[in-house]
Amino acid sequence: MKKEPATPSFLPLYEQIKLLITRGLSEGEWRPGEAIPSEMELARRYQVSQGTVRKAIDELVMDNMLVRRQGKGTFVATLTDEGTNYRFLNLLTLDGEKEYPSSEFIGFERGKADAQVAKRLDIRPGSALVILRRVLDFSGKPVVYDDIRLPAAQLKGITSAMIEDHVNAHKGTLYSLYETRYQIRIISAQERIRATVADEVSAPLLNVAIGTPLLCIERVAFSYNKQPVEWRKSYINTENYYYFDELN
Amino acid sequence: MKKEPATPSFLPLYEQIKLLITRGLSEGEWRPGEAIPSEMELARRYQVSQGTVRKAIDELVMDNMLVRRQGKGTFVATLTDEGTNYRFLNLLTLDGEKEYPSSEFIGFERGKADAQVAKRLDIRPGSALVILRRVLDFSGKPVVYDDIRLPAAQLKGITSAMIEDHVNAHKGTLYSLYETRYQIRIISAQERIRATVADEVSAPLLNVAIGTPLLCIERVAFSYNKQPVEWRKSYINTENYYYFDELN
């Protein structure tokens, strides 16, 4: 294999391999938690050297799409494992400890996308949405109120009972529900953080006085190829918890 | 060079090279903005292959300690360049644009570390500190109030005039001042974010009413080897700006 890469193009070979593997992932050829073929196997399939496959996988691991386990193989990342299931939860106790919340769902509606949500989710204004509202309890106390919205087309047949069952019976997160029931895999997210105060809606839910300062976080969650799949707005009482961010 | 790496050890060779290069950086062998030796040169110096040096440099680039420029060389990261000088500023306008503030220094004091700051900076409580207070103006309006504290031992001979001159005359940031005048290079930082409300001190400085919701961000900035070198607490009016965080 001196010249003539498998799929000639202007991109470096390992970038092409990245695209091919990403396609396999998004098309469901390999499912979350499963192993993808070994590096040698992929090298044969794509007609490149093992080192080139390795570099492609290196970058996909950096992007949290794959996970390596020495001696075992390379696996499709999943949000259903203990340890990764709260990967997008950046709240810590004032002592710096991570705590895992329980959730109470308090609303399941259908609605239409307003201009802002439509823009964030890259859909047409007025598109059908599923709207979920919930409160997250940390150590038994309400700390986060979430307003979560997704295109209804992604969640055909979803019911409030299904969510309750997944979250309560299986101790799953919403993202693990998307993954197992709807083949939607969350890879990354963007958050816009502002300060606000509790209003008539959020104050009683978070058991604080109106006017209590709250973090307001608008999040868009993305799947493969940076496709936006979920929008949410979180109101957080930071009396006993803080949001942690590492800048590199 | 079949066996017997240059400095036998239990760490992978490229990890050892990383340590050697990091030592060169922290000891000032190569200064910010300067080029380090070429990969071939370093390979000869450390008696390893170019590929091994490359992997070491790859990771130091990921850690923002070095910057590659194809065809030119590999350079020591600096916070004095346009483009990198506001690398740690995560505030965007509501339209998602980055805006660069001007700063008004409103206080230069000396004090002692309380328990919290001492813990964060890994110094003894009561150690001498330099304390800076300033307001950052975005588009001419006050948005951020900063309380900044550093071990005085790191900033021998610093004066308020020196800071004013660096920031105003040279359009430099505080971090570029640390870098050029005190050989302190900020590599990473951790932030703890909470919501609060404007009080008697912050309200007039930010030109808002007492009780206005503010972001409160406690930051610790680190140099090489995760050594903490600066503590700061920022109060931010998020009426027209938001804090942006990318989760991967």
Place this chain on the structure above:
DNA sequence: AAGTGGTCTAGACCACGTA
């Protein structure tokens, strides 16, 4: 023992920047 990812080498060639 066999298979996987992890490290390391030596050498080729390409792309970019400078002189």
Place this chain on the structure above:
DNA sequence: ACGTGGTCTAGACCACTTG
């Protein structure tokens, strides 16, 4: 033309996991 980083290869050996 030359030196730099960037890509790619082929092959060796190590470390870890499983049968």
